[in-house]
Amino acid sequence: MKAGIEAMNIYCGSAALNVVELAKVRNLNIDRFENLLMVEKTVPMPYEDPISNGVNAAKPIIDKLSQEERDRIDMVITCTESGIDFGKSMSTYIHHYLGLNRNCRLIEIKNACYSGTAGFQMALNFIYAQVSPGRKVLVICTDISRMSLVDGSMEASFAEPSTGSGAVAMLISDYPVIFQVDKGANGYYGYEVMDTCRPVPDQEAGDADLSLLSYLDCCENAFREYQKRVEGADYVSTFEYLAFHTPFGGMVKGAHRSNMRKFKRAATEQIEADFNRRVKPSLAYCQRVGNIMGATAHLALASTIDNGDFDKPKRVGLFSYGSGCSSEFYSGIVTAQSQEKLRESNLTKHLNDRYMLSMDEYHHTFETNGEQKFGTRDLKIDSSQFPRAFSHVEGKGRLIFTEIKNYHRIYKWV
């Protein structure tokens, strides 16, 4: 039977920043900044959080369904490392604001940036199991990184320009018009490593170099396992496109370069040409949003579907890596119809519509971000602080985060 993505949409905020400018301000070594392939990042506004982003990504998908189709959503899974509570799942809020049927499982899944793939695979297996034929699963990958202080450690760190904010929503069913998954074609690779993590709320910690090396080890070994399970699988001829988890573009380019040498003994020029043809379409959106962790692998997939050439059905190889670590290589088929349907969402226009912040405005977000710490009991959000960015959501039917009242989060449509 078929299973995969029936509908897909992204929401990557209302404000963005040019990260080359940021790198200059932070005195990062920009001589070789170009090979990191970073362009812009979404900066979360005070009225945006992982829940409102998730709802805004999913709303257009739900709006297009009939009531009967909506009632067939049996499960909402949030995939994240930006949870707002140790017990309560963000899926409960998202389910509420989307007005979904109450006969529904509501859960949250994590393993750093691998969470999106974990939730995606869980949804697929629910469809394959046929315990409830014709039912659907809504998977919301949503992550956010709010910067709240500049300290000495940021002077040499690329964490700040690379982290973004946003969500990818996917409706998983037995009608996979956007992406039909290759059943059973999965290579996993995971082990315990202390690379990057969030040991305390609102803060990243760890060793970026270790994380890069671990990503590379996993990318190679997850694919080797995929090859064991899929007879005749070849790194080049089996996949017309590749979409990898993209902490920053340079990471993907490095992993692809290494794989091309290891698996194909390819020369430098051949690797460059192959990268431009098979990998580059996946980077277009990730380069403009920054790393949205659990949502990044599927943002890369959306970018491939929108920007690739699908005159005939083509196979896309996906790689997901989450620190800690867990990783997976899997694949699926994209058709001309997939592209036509995804392009209805006009994702490029959504990214173009974000307000470009000045460096002063960006620094001003740090103060308000400082008020939104994990575990805040009461807070009123002042949505008038960034009027230029706010004008990009107002009147567009978006959900905004307005208040925390005795730990309960409150949102409204604007």
Place this chain on the structure above:
Amino acid sequence: MKEQIVKLIVGNLVEIIPELSEGSVSLDETFVDMGANSIDRAELIMLTLERLDLEVSRIEFVSAQTVNELADLIIQKQQR
């Protein structure tokens, strides 16, 4: 043996960062100080291990910050 490995690392470093030349690479200066960013440092480890046909997990080389340190670590892993 170390001499050959050092030569290979220096060659790889110059290949990755064309602004460097073999004469300008100092064996005890950190890769960061020589202008290598995180992806350059990862590439240096990858390329060196590949060219030595050394099948050791890349994460085991994360502590090496200079050409000499990387060469010593490689010799240690080769002998294991």
